[in-house]
C-alpha cells in the first residue's frame with residue numbers, strides 16, 4: 001500500500017479542529033515526556049519485522065494461532081528485557097503496563113498474550129501474599145521468565161463463589177508437605193490464562209486442611225510441568241479448554257490433581273500460615289487473600305475498558321468523517337455520515353465516557369496504592385471502600401466499553417463486520433472483561449453491600465468515607481429547581497444514587513419487618529441493589545470528570561472541549577435514565593426538552609472537533625490494526641488489500657470446485 005495521500009475529508013476535519021491535538025495527546029499520556037517514551041517504545045517494538053503479522057490470524061488454525069502467539073511472545077519478552085536493560089528498571093513497569101494493558105500488546109498479540117497472567121496475576125499475588133523470603137525466590141524467577149506462571153482459582157463448578165472451591169490442599173506434617181487433590185469433576189481448575197500449554201507453575205487457590213480442619217481458601221505455588229521437558233508432573237492433569245468467542249491466543253487451560261505434593265514453604269504465608277507441626281495461624285483478615293483480584297480490577301479500568309474504547313472510537317470516528325451516504329438536503333450532494341445527528345449520538349457520548357473512565361482509573365490507581373501501603377502497616381480501615389469502588393468501576397466501565405464498542409461497529413455499517421475493521425477482536429477482548437475478574441452483576445452487588453451499610457451509618461450519624469459522604473446530606477436537602485449546569489448535573493447524579501440506595505435499604509427493612517429472612521430480602525431486592533451500585537458509580541464518575549474538566553491546566557480551547565464532553569456525559573446518561581431523575585432529582589417533564597436541546601447542542605459543538613479528539617488519543621495505525629481507522633483514511637484501498645489476503649483468493653478456481661461443486665452441479669438433482 002504505502003500511500004501517504006490523506007483523504008480530503010479527513011484533512012478538512014483536521015484543519016477545522018479548534019484545539020491543539022498535541023496538547024490533548026500530552027494530557028492523555030500524562031505529559032510530553034510520557035508521550036515521548038510511549039512513542040519510542042512503540043517504535044522499538046512495532047518496527048521489528050519479526051513481531052509483525054505475516055498472515056492475518058483469522059486464517060490460521062487454532063493450533064497455528066497459539067504457536068505463532070507463543071513465537072511472538074518469546075520475542076516480545078526478550079525485547080522487553082533488551083529495552084529495560086538500555087532504559088533502566090523504572091520504565092520496565094511502564095513497559096509492562098503498555099504491553100499488557102491494552103495498546104502495544106494488542107498490536108502484537110491482538111487475541112491475548114499467553115504470558116499475561118505471569119505478570120498480571122502471578123507476580124502481584126506473590127508480591128502481595130508471599131513472605132519476604134518467598135518473594136526473594138519466586139519474584140526474580142518469574143520476572144526474568146526462568147519459569148512461566150499463572151493464577152489458577154476458578155473451577156469448572158465455581159467462579160464467583162470462591163468460598164465454594166473444591167480443590168483440597170491437605171497438610172501432611174510427617175513430610176511437611178501439602179497434598180493436592182481434585183475430588184470431583186467440578187473441582188477441576190478451568191479458565192486460567194496460559195495454563196493450557198504455556199505455564200510450568202501456578203498459584204493454585206485451594207481449601208486448606210490441617211489437623212483435620214478446613215480453614216478456607218488459600219494460595220499455594222504448585223509446579224505443574226517439568227522445567228526441562230515441559231511434561232506434566234505425576235498426578236497433574238492439564239490441557240487447554242478450547243476455542244472461545246475471543247482471546248484465542250491466551251491459552252486458557254484446565255487442571256486436576258491426584259495426590260500432588262508440594263513443600264510447606266510453597267504456601268504463600270504473608271497473611272496466614274501453617275507451622276511445621278500443622279498449627280494454623282490466622283490472617284488479620286481472610287479478605288487479604290482476595291488482594292490480587294482487587295489489583296487486576298483496578299488495572300482493567302484503564303488498561304482494558306478505556307484503552308480499547310479509545311481504539312474503537314478512533315476507527316469509527318475517522319471512518320464516519322470520510323464515509324458518505326445519502327443526502328440531508330436533496331441535491332446538496334452526499335453527506336459525511338458524521339453529519340447525521342444520530343451518528344453523533346452514537347459516537348460522541350462514548351468519547352465522553354472514555355475521558356470519564358480515564359479520570360476514574362487514575363483516582364482508583366492512587367487510592368489502590370495508598371490503601372495497599374496502609375495494609376502493609378496493618379491498617380485495614382479503607383479496604384472496604386477500595387473494594388467497593390474497584391468492583392463498581394470495573395463493572396460499569398467494562399460494561400460501558402463493551403456496549404460502546406458494539407455501537408461503534410454498528411456505526412460503521414457492513415464494513416465494521418469485517419475482521420479487518422478490528423472490531424470483532426476488540427469486542428471479544430473487552431466483553432471477556434465483563435466476566436473475568438468478577439462477573440459484573442456480582443461485583444455491583446458487592447458495592448451495593450457497602451452502600452447499604454454506608455446508608456445505615458449515615459442514618460445513625462456515623463462517619464462516612466470520601467465516596468459515600470454525600471449520603472449524609474443528600475436526601476435531607478430540599479430539592480431545588482432544575483438548572484442546566486454542570487454543577488447541577490453533579491448534584492442530580494448524587495441524588496439519584498442516594499435515592500436508589502435509600503429505596504433499596506427501605507425495601508430490605510420492610511421485608512425483614514414482615515418476617516422475610518435478611519438474606520432472602522437481599523435477594524428479592526437485588527435488581528434494585530445492582531442498579532443502586534451502578535448509579536453510585538455513575539455519580540462518582542460524573543463528579544470526578546467535573547473536577548478534572550474544570551481544573552485541568554490546559555489552554556482555553558482544550559478546556560472548552562473537555563467541558564463540552566463532561567456536559568455530554570451528564571446529559572446523555574440523564575436522558576437515558578429519565579425515570580430516576582424524575583423520582584429522585586426533582587426533574588419535571590417540562591425540564592426535559594431543554595436538556596434534550598442542551599445535549600443536541602453539545603453534539604453540534606463537538607462535531608468539528610470529533611476527528612481531532614480521536615487523533616488526540618494518538619493511536620498509531622500499527623496499534624489500531626484497522627482497515628477502516630487508519631490515519632490517512634484510505635479505507636477502500638485497505639479493505640481490498642485485506643480481502644486479497646484471504647487464502648481463497650490465492651487461486652482463481654478453488655480445488656473444492658472440482659471436488660464438490662462441479663459434480664454437484666452436473667448431477668441434475
Ligand SMILES: CCCCCCCCCCCCCCCCCCCCCC(=O)SCCNC(=O)CCNC(=O)[C@H](O)C(C)(C)COP(=O)(O)OP(=O)(O)OC[C@H]1O[C@@H](n2cnc3c(N)ncnc32)[C@H](O)[C@@H]1OP(=O)(O)O
Pocket residue numbers: 096097100101102116117119120123124151153154159160161162163193287290291293294296299300303304383384387436437438439442446449450
Ligand atoms: C508486577 C508486574 C505487574 C505488571 C502490571 C501490568 C498491569 C497492566 C494490566 C492491565 C490489565 C490487562 C489484563 C489483561 C489480561 C487478562 C487477564 C485475565 C485475567 C482474568 C483472571 C481471573 O478472572 S482470575 C479469577 C477472578 N475471580 C473472581 O474475581 C471471583 C469473584 N468472586 C469474588 O471476588 C468473591 O467470591 C466475592 C463475590 C467477592 C464474594 O466473596 P465472599 O463470599 O468471600 O464474600 P461475601 O460476599 O460473603 O462478603 C464478605 C465480606 O468480604 C468483603 N469482601 C469481599 N471481597 C473482598 C475483597 N476483594 N477485598 C476486601 N473485602 C472483600 C465484602 O465486602 C464483605 O464485607 P462485609 O462483611 O463487611 O460486608
Ligand SMILES: Cc1cc2nc3c(=O)[nH]c(=O)nc-3n(C[C@H](O)[C@H](O)[C@H](O)COP(=O)(O)OP(=O)(O)OC[C@H]3O[C@@H](n4cnc5c(N)ncnc54)[C@H](O)[C@@H]3O)c2cc1C
Pocket residue numbers: 117151152153154157158159160161190191192193247252432435436437438439440441442445
Ligand atoms: C477470558 C477469561 C479469562 C479468565 N481467566 C481466568 C484466570 O486466569 N484465572 C482464573 O482463576 N479464572 C479465570 N477466568 C474465570 C472468571 O474469573 C470467571 O468466569 C468469573 O469469575 C465468573 O465466574 P463463573 O464463570 O463461575 O460465572 P457464574 O458465577 O456461574 O455466573 C453465571 C451467572 O450467575 C450470576 N451469579 C452468580 N453468582 C451470583 C450471585 N451471588 N448473585 C447474583 N448473581 C449471581 C452471574 O451474574 C451470571 O449471570 C477467566 C474467564 C474468562 C471468560
